[in-house]
Amino acid sequence: MREVQGRQAPDDILIFDNYSAGYLDDDGHIINLLDSLSFSVKEGRALGIVGESGCGKSITGLSAIRLLSKQLVVQGGAIFLGNENLLEKTEREMQDIRGGKIAMIFQEPMTSLNPVLSVGFQIEEVLARHRPELSPDDRRSSAIELLREVGISAPEKRVEDYPHQFSGGMRQRVMIAMAIACHPLLLIADEPTTALDVTIQAQVLALMKRLKGRGSLMLITHNLGIIADLCEEVLVMYAGRIVEKADVETILKKPIHPYTQGLIASIPTLRGERQKFLYSIPGMVPAAKNFPSGCRFHPRCDRCMDLCRVEAPPLTKIRDGHSVRCHLYSGALS
Amino acid sequence: MNQRSFASAFRKNRLGLVGLAGVAIFLLVGLIAPIFVPYPKGYGTEIMVSPSLTHIFGTDGLGLDILSEIIWGARTSIYVSSIAVLLAFAIGVPAGLVSGYFRGVPGSIIDTLIDVFLTLPVLPLIIVIAAVVGSSITNVAVVIGLFSWPSLARVTRNATLRVTEMQFIEAARCLGIKQRVILFKHILIVIAGPILVNLTLIMATSVLSEAGLSFLGLGDPSTWSWGTIIKKAWDAGAIIDTPNPYWWWFTPSISIILYVVCFNLLGNAINDALNPKSRD
Numbered sequence: 001m002r003e004v005q006g007r008q009a010p011d012d013i014l015i016f017d018n019y020s021a022g023y024l025d026d027d028g029h030i031i032n033l034l035d036s037l038s039f040s041v042k043e044g045r046a047l048g049i050v051g052e053s054g055c056g057k058s059i060t061g062l063s064a065i066r067l068l069s070k071q072l073v074v075q076g077g078a079i080f081l082g083n084e085n086l087l088e089k090t091e092r093e094m095q096d097i098r099g100g101k102i103a104m105i106f107q108e109p110m111t112s113l114n115p116v117l118s119v120g121f122q123i124e125e126v127l128a129r130h131r132p133e134l135s136p137d138d139r140r141s142s143a144i145e146l147l148r149e150v151g152i153s154a155p156e157k158r159v160e161d162y163p164h165q166f167s168g169g170m171r172q173r174v175m176i177a178m179a180i181a182c183h184p185l186l187l188i189a190d191e192p193t194t195a196l197d198v199t200i201q202a203q204v205l206a207l208m209k210r211l212k213g214r215g216s217l218m219l220i221t222h223n224l225g226i227i228a229d230l231c232e233e234v235l236v237m238y239a240g241r242i243v244e245k246a247d248v249e250t251i252l253k254k255p256i257h258p259y260t261q262g263l264i265a266s267i268p269t270l271r272g273e274r275q276k277f278l279y280s281i282p283g284m285v286p287a288a289k290n291f292p293s294g295c296r297f298h299p300r301c302d303r304c305m306d307l308c309r310v311e312a313p314p315l316t317k318i319r320d321g322h323s324v325r326c327h328l329y330s331g332a333l334s
Numbered sequence: 335m336n337q338r339s340f341a342s343a344f345r346k347n348r349l350g351l352v353g354l355a356g357v358a359i360f361l362l363v364g365l366i367a368p369i370f371v372p373y374p375k376g377y378g379t380e381i382m383v384s385p386s387l388t389h390i391f392g393t394d395g396l397g398l399d400i401l402s403e404i405i406w407g408a409r410t411s412i413y414v415s416s417i418a419v420l421l422a423f424a425i426g427v428p429a430g431l432v433s434g435y436f437r438g439v440p441g442s443i444i445d446t447l448i449d450v451f452l453t454l455p456v457l458p459l460i461i462v463i464a465a466v467v468g469s470s471i472t473n474v475a476v477v478i479g480l481f482s483w484p485s486l487a488r489v490t491r492n493a494t495l496r497v498t499e500m501q502f503i504e505a506a507r508c509l510g511i512k513q514r515v516i517l518f519k520h521i522l523i524v525i526a527g528p529i530l531v532n533l534t535l536i537m538a539t540s541v542l543s544e545a546g547l548s549f550l551g552l553g554d555p556s557t558w559s560w561g562t563i564i565k566k567a568w569d570a571g572a573i574i575d576t577p578n579p580y581w582w583w584f585t586p587s588i589s590i591i592l593y594v595v596c597f598n599l600l601g602n603a604i605n606d607a608l609n610p611k612s613r614d
Binding site for chain 1: 339389414500501504505506507508509510512520523526545558608609610
């Protein structure tokens with residue numbers, strides 16, 4: 001049974017509770033990557049996770065289905081799906097959850113489908129795995145129906161086709177069809193449109209928007225535009241920590257963490273004053289073994305104070321539904 | 335796997351059809367040999383007759399019909415290569431899959447074992463083992479099989495390593511597909527091409543090994559095989575004689591070559607037909 005945490009609303013589907021993970025280096029030391037993540041995905045809502053490459057977004061996603069590589073170890077906390085702690089599940093129980101209750105789609109549609117199995121076979125296999133009550137004929141018609149749903153034309157014919165006969169955008173649609181085949185409670189999309197060109201991106205986004213509401217969505221991306229389009233809530237991550245957590249409106253219009261402000265400022269705009277250079281945050285995300293002390297963002301922060309170098313700021317609640325991890329707001333100044 | 339598209343892709347490959355026909359003929363001849371020719375034994379009356387209508391491939395130094403010897407030899411070849419391939423498949427493919435997929439300690443152990451087996455001087459070892467366990471045709475086949483699996487395991491392992499890294503395997507795991515299914519369906523079907531080609535190579539080389547062993551006198555003297563025919567021709571000096579009874583050593587040699595070529599053609603055609611991209 002889930003321990004009572006107070007802040008968990010009853011409609012939370014997935015809850016990360018103080019979850020930390022790190023990786024084992026060659027000497028057997030654990031180097032922290034994800035530090036005390038606490039957030040939840042609400043039923044029927046979409047949560048966006050943004051951050052630069054290497055900030056731990058994908059590992060967060062993979063943690064939710066426990067598909068971390070062997071070097072990665074959980075350091076503490078819990079991940080709840082409904083009332084069940086996923087970290088206490090056996091591998092066999094996890095296999096029932098993956099694809100059944102939580103599904104995931106990836107960045108690379110070109111390589112996410114098995115090239116020698118027809119797309120119909122691959123969709124039917126997921127159905128056979130998680131909905132054994134279906135007969136082979138039912139599976140075939142469900143597969144066709146799913147392909148139609150994700151916008152593949154003439155699905156009766158295409159169901160026999162092999163992945164190489166589909167374009168990248170269509171393969172991503174097939175991946176989405178496989179992911180939603182068993183009506184998962186939660187869909188984790190890890191950079192679902194990054195590898196597609198812009199017009200196809202728009203189509204896939206429109207599809208995801210249409211499918212939204214059937215279940216919850218956890219969208220991992222570095223593209224704030226996509227977040228603005230699809231998500232209600234946003235989590236900004238930096239170097240394995242949540243730096244700001246708020247609804248999408250607040251993050252885009254009134255971000256208060258210097259990192260979020262930097263991210264927003266680096267979006268090229270068509271309107272407004274013409275700038276000579278597009279703003280960019282100086283430096284880059286450090287590798288995990290070089291995470292700085294104190295606030296992990298301090299070497300790149302233009303408002304860095306002495307305190308930031310030594311002490312990690314706590315996640316401070318600004319108001320309901322808006323938290324930030326920064327000493328500027330932690331009350332340490334007063 | 336879509337049966338229809340595989341068959342239609344295979345049919346388009348002419349060389350593959352030739353290979354299939356050749357293999358079918360060899361199998362048929364080997365399996366029903368006892369029905370249409372008697373087992374060649376004892377002595378014949380017509381010694382070293384050149385090819386004629388009564389003896390299409392001529393007769394040997396004992397007056398035995400060489401066509402019958404080759405037909406019975408085909409039987410031996412199929413028997414030896416089937417056992418060798420089955421053994422190599424049963425050991426090599428699981429070993430390669432496991433070491434390629436799980437890596438870690440079991441992977442390194444299997445990999446080291448493959449390396450050790452690959453560095454062994456195979457022919458001398460086969461000779462020693464064949465000499466020790468005695469020259470029954472089954473022993474020869476088993477020994478050949480036991481030394482054929484490392485190359486297959488290596489091919490399987492390398493292909494598995496490559497495929498395991500691919501995202502569709504991760505995607506399959508994300509969709510809750512069981513590890514056993516991933517390993518023996520998703521991965522195996524992708525790497526079926528190189529494995530089948532390697533199997534047909536083993537099919538062919540095991541016949542070569544058997545012929546070599548028989549030629550060295552380590553085969554089964556009571557069983558006709560193509561190598562035994564060549565050995566007898568060699569012992570009788572037929573290969574350097576003038577005038578040369580070419581039919582004695584030429585026909586078994588050609589049989590070996592045809593057998594190897596047909597299996598290779600078949601293997602390559604299966605490999606091509608298994609690749610969905612080459613079907614369009």
